[in-house]
Amino acid sequence: MMAFTHGGGLRIEAEGLEETIRALKSINKDILLEFKRGLKEDAKPILTEARNNAQAIARTGAYASSMALRTLANGVRIASDDPGAGTIEFANAGAVYLSGRRRGLPVGVPKGNPPRALVKAVLDNENAVVDAVETRIEQTIRKYLNG
Incomplete structure (x- = not known):
């Protein structure tokens, strides 16, 4: 099951993880x-598709190359250190800066409808990743029980 978390993060939950x-x-x-x-390994399809999506919408490839898989205490996450990630993912055409010295000026919004890269990849791969993780859980339990 996918859910948004505080701060705009995405979370895919696999039963029993x-x-x-x-x-x-x-x-x-x-x-x-x-x-x-x-x-x-199970989450790599999301990362691969997200990078491909990002490469297609951003000319420099900086956003695509900023994405990486990180291991957490309770799973993995795909992180991006690109400061424009929110704009790339969600801004609509015509968006303007709301604060700072660029206030009122247009933000460079990629073509296409939001979500464009990472969130789209999560939506496209969620079921396959959940299935892979749940299978991994079952296999790991069997492996432990069988020695």
């Missing part, structure tokens, strides 16, 4: 590390 991570942390750290590497 947090419980599995907690259990692996207390049982076997090696399997936990292997599991988290697998989660990064």
Whole structure:
């Protein structure tokens, strides 16, 4: 299930993920590390599509190259350190700066309808990623139980 979180972040939730991570942390750290590497692999289709989308809308490739997968305590996330990410993803044609010395001037908005890159990639890949993560959870549990 996908949900927006405070600060505009996107979250895809797979059933049993947090419980599995907690259990692996207390049982076997090696399997936990292997599991988290697998989660990064499961999320790669989103990153790949997001970079392709970003490359198509932004001429320089800076936004595309700013995206990276990061491991968190309870999963993974795709982060971008591009200060224009919000504009690239969500601004509509005709947007203007609301504050600062550029107040009232037009913001450079990419062509196409929002969402354009990362959010679009999440929407397009959510079901496949959730299925992959839930399969990984099942496989990891079986692997642990079978030694």
